Amino acid sequence: MALEHALLIALREQPASGLELAKRFERSIGFFWSATHQQIYRVLGRMDGDGWVGVTEVAQVGRPQKKVYAVTALGEEALADWLGRPTHTDGLRSELALKMRGASFGDRGAVLDVVRAHLADHAVRLDHYRQLMKRDYPEPAALSGLDLDHYLVLRGGILTEETWIAWLGEYLEAHA
Amino acid sequence: MALEHALLIALREQPASGLELAKRFERSIGFFWSATHQQIYRVLGRMDGDGWVGVTEVAQVGRPQKKVYAVTALGEEALADWLGRPTHTDGLRSELALKMRGASFGDRGAVLDVVRAHLADHAVRLDHYRQLMKRDYPEPAALSGLDLDHYLVLRGGILTEETWIAWLGEYLEAHA
DNA sequence: CCACCCTATGCAACGAGTTGCAATACCTGT
DNA sequence: ACAGGTATTGCAACTCGTTGCATAGGGTGG
Structure with a gap:
């Protein structure tokens, strides 16, 4: 239930497309929360449906069009709410x-x-x-x-x- | 894909019923691999079907009957094989x-x-x-x-x- | 005896995550 | 023109794990 919020954090740091997010997740954020691009696309779609993010289609030179996502006011609220909620301590899993x-x-x-x-x-x-x-x-x-x-x-x-x-x-x- | 092997290890240390395993998982083994009793029952059923474990019904005084599982030769083989196979380093997930x-x-x-x-x-x-x-x-x-x-x-x-x-x-x- | 709790096993439905593949757009090399 | 490569988005099927509930045996307290 946390990938959504990981994406909200990433998008508030910097709006991005699905693939850009996937790449970013391979680096900094993904050190402690990894995700494949398929999963990211699916969750982005759901968040769009929920009104947590908005989409802008962006044309690129020499590349296919991409969809850049940005957090909406509703998404900001959901993120702030989640941040303050208590979390179960995650057990090891090795x-x-x-x-x-x-x-x-x-x-x-x-x-x-x-x-x-x-x-x-x-x-x-x-x-x-x-x-x-x-x-x-x-x-x-x-x-x-x-x-x-x-x-x-x-x-x-x-x-x-x-x-x-x-x-x-x-x-x-x-x-x- | 590892709960099966966690159960094999637990059962080789000491044959047990599903609920006993669940309790043991809350203590030592579960420190780094937790599982609920429902999941344990399901996996035990599958392992029984695969011939990795055998079941003995055991009557108890003042309690319902229980099913005690023990590892078969096939299960021992599967465990030994798994132990030597390389594993992906598990990423954090916090x-x-x-x-x-x-x-x-x-x-x-x-x-x-x-x-x-x-x-x-x-x-x-x-x-x-x-x-x-x-x-x-x-x-x-x-x-x-x-x-x-x-x-x-x-x-x-x-x-x-x-x-x-x-x-x-x-x-x-x-x-x- | 009845309500309640504990042990023990299990089903069904759901959500999260992985794997494999497909489709489209655009570039480069031959 | 065509083959191959990369970027970008996405679907479908599957496994893993969680949550909620069901069932059944047996004890205990009022």
Whole structure:
């Protein structure tokens, strides 16, 4: 039930077409809320029907026409309302943790390989986030408003990746 | 596609009925893979049909009969196979992160309240995990096999909660 | 005995998300 | 002109998970 609100946030930051949103979701917003373009199109259609967003067809040079969506007053209201409502704490949901727990019931070496692959993956992500951090927020103390929030969420991404790396490292160490 | 395997792991640790599994999922396993009893019943039915588990009806005193499931050789094979297969790194999926990012578009005070509620919730969980740790694994260095894996996954839960607390703390601090 | 609660199993309907494919517009290379 | 590639939007079918409800056995309190 949150993709709608993720899109509202993205569109308030910057109106965009479905495909542009999909691309943006692969980057910053999608770090903690991913979505495919099909799903985005479907939800945009519903939000248009609900009057949360408005559409403007925009012609482009050398490309097909696109539909740019922007948030309406009704959408702004829905977003503000949602932001203040309490949310259930999201539980973990990790297939890898499952495999780590059940490793005794299979080939442990194979599980350790899976863990190593994830460790490498998280290292890449962490590196990516750190580069974003250095490039976009070299002076965190000076931030406020939207920028400050973006910085803080990126901080969350970094902390999360560091935790994964520490955890998987402990697991590999214990089974070395 | 992983609930089946979560159930296989749980049933290999200890055969159980649907409701017993649901209760166990609320505790240890469900820390990183939750499921309602309805879903568990449905999946157990499918796994029975696939020959991954076998059922024994067990009469109880003062209670309705229950169906105890146990993993078959076929199920063991399916589990061992799954354990060694590579897994996609699971992306975050946090409604709270969304609200933190979009706080500028609503009442920031209300969002901070939501964040504080989550912080308190994570503190409770962390406390719970630490008690489990103290009670069940006072001597981590001595562990091996299944116990070691359970310990390490619980470690992951603790690291995760500590990260949440640190992150949300930073957020509140920055908006103080 | 009747109302109520707990255990245990299960169905049906819905919503969210994924996967695979299709259609259209426009460009480039041959 | 035609083949192939990319951008853009979209449909259909499927799986996964949630919510609400149903059923049935058995206990307990008034």
